[in-house]
Amino acid sequence: MDSQLNFNIENSFNSRYSYCARQVLDELPDSFTISDPSISGHPIVFVSKGFLKVFGYSKDEVVGKNGRVFQGPKTDRKSVMEIREAIREERSIQINLLNYRKDGTPFWMLFHMSPVFSKEDGRVIHFVGVQVPISPPWRPRWSASGAVRNGANMCDDGDRVCGNIMFGSCRREVCSDTPVELSRVLALESVLDDSSRGLGIEETCEASYLEKQKAEAAINKIFSVLTRHSELTGRFVCAKRHCLPGAGILSSSLNISLGRIKQSFVLTDPHLPDMPIVYASDAFLRLTGYARDEVLGHNCRFLRGVDTDFSTLYQIKESIQTEQACTVRILNYRKDKSSFWNYLHISPVRNASGKVAYFVGVQIEEGSKNQDRNGLCPEMRHRSVVGAVKVAVRSLSMGAGPSRS
């Protein structure tokens, strides 16, 4: 993990909650993680001891990773999509999900995820995810036409069930009550060939009322700790959004989409006074030497210096006024006052209403040894960033709004 990312992850938690928050959370027996959608890759910034015990990882193996790494080949794609939708809409979700331990064994759990809002500006600070293992006996979801696996069929050569045929009832081994028996089954599966591994695990498991209650209770406990410990830093958090996100605040999903773009770029909001930066990529911070909170909320003019050409600045201003894209070569300055030639491309980016929501500025340092690993020329690198940003912003503020319909 690079040191910048390391710092961001530490800072994400420490800047919000007082120093003893970690200690209090560590005392909770539950399995949960806290992740930060504003950091590139939406990494986990806190993991509970309970989680490490259930999943068999060490803390360093989990912090900095995306929650996705605990999913596997048998994880239902639709559930993954529903979680992605919940993140996009910044709402809570409770869903049955197949996760994988470090040793590769899959298990069903009830996943409950909730956003943590900033009281001050309504933005999503973190997501808390609680994992409650669903205990056997499992209750596969039955349907008249559904195909169900069972033990008798497990070792068959064909291992295939089709149409309306059902073999027996539930798989006996899987119905076992004790963890010992369950682990025996899992061990048995691991020696079987690839085709029959993990069978039985494919049927959707429903969590019981008790398990749902347990997840709910865990979330409430965690929120109570987070709220209390945010009071001490003066940066209050809450479980419910108290106000609409303030001006210049990007949604978590937009942050996550933009985080996939690894080149240097910023988004500026033309609807706010002085057109401040509302998003800066990690590569931009590396290029210019500034920290994120030194650039967010500021106009890009801090990049200018004594030898910056005024006619170029005028050209940029004009293209912004006419909502046109432009490419210029401009002398810019880093935080340490060293200068570099910036091959800059600026383009308007529109939201769902078709109106300009942001301007994207893509910076390429001339003569830099950092060649594009995809083999694209500088012009095409500009275009690829603009294209990716346009796709990410396209659905922003979309009409009826999926979460409110």
Place this chain on the structure above:
Amino acid sequence: MVTVKQVEDDNLVSKVAIPEQLNCPRFCFQDIRIPLYRFSSQSLLDDSPFEGRVCITEDEQSALDSLLLAQWEDKMWKGVLRYDVTTSEIKVIFGRRKFIAQLNERLGMDYVPKPEADKICGQGNFSEFQWTKHQEESLFYVASGEMAIPELIPSAAMPDGAVLIIINEIPLEYGHVFLVPCGSDSLAQVLDTKSLEMVARFAVEINNCSFRLFYDCPSAGTSHRYFEACYFPSPLPVELTPVDTFFHEGRRGMRISAVTDFPMKTLLFESNKKFKGMVEVLVEICYQLQEKKIPYNLLISDCGKKIFLFLQMQNMANSGTLSAWECGGYFLFQSRSEFDQATEEAMLNKLRDVSLDDEGFQVVKELCCSIADKFAV
């Protein structure tokens, strides 16, 4: 001559205007030198399972994604496109289904058919103008390769078995392109395994959840073989609908499910291993559907992990069939008033009206099982 068709009086755009060269079997792209993206030799679709590859990073843009977006944005910047589709308003139609509507007032309005195209094409020699035009609409080729990692060649002639990516100058969404498999049998009327495999692989390697691929079966008496693709900003309603799995085969890891509670009869194909096997099954199913004159469409989403098969009503007049994105729940409107007044009920009816009936659906499900069975042996 293909123009934009309107369905009845509701001003919905049902068909996209298609570049002439796609309808012209004798069109030859070989002279065009454009970038070539070669897949790595390590195929994602061969018998090796998806399982070992769950670690494909979703955290970073793929090289293929960068290339497509860069090429598309570049053509836009150079004025090849008729309009900027991101200026078209989109919204979610109020209701539980979350149907998506787009207002595109320019679609079809300034589309001027070029009556000479067929003739020129048929004679197999192009005027300078035509050649330049095809050159500027062509983005790049994709082809299989022998290297361990994918490679990008800045300029190349068309290799054997390549897929040509052409921009749609009248885009329906951002990144709208045609994918044209350029094989020796490009006259074929039916979908073939090689083509479907190549485009599915394209979806896997682009590795962007917003990216979706479409295929509309050719209407009777016509021949074409191309796919369409674009970036849809949010999931299509069909992708969020529950499914009921009725076929599950462990060895190939293939699952066939019926999408429940959706107005259009739809099947979902998934496979976590032996992807190639699933493609073979699907191609055979599509062939049988065409034999039975059941119009169908395909939607490939979730980075190639899901393939939806939409089933439309048998014996319909060709003009009545819907395109794949409409089947998925994305509708285009040409007038403001229609866009503003669009209701969920009207969209439900639109899909219901052309959907295959229950009886036909049962037959298709049985057909799928028997074909999948046959291939499993």
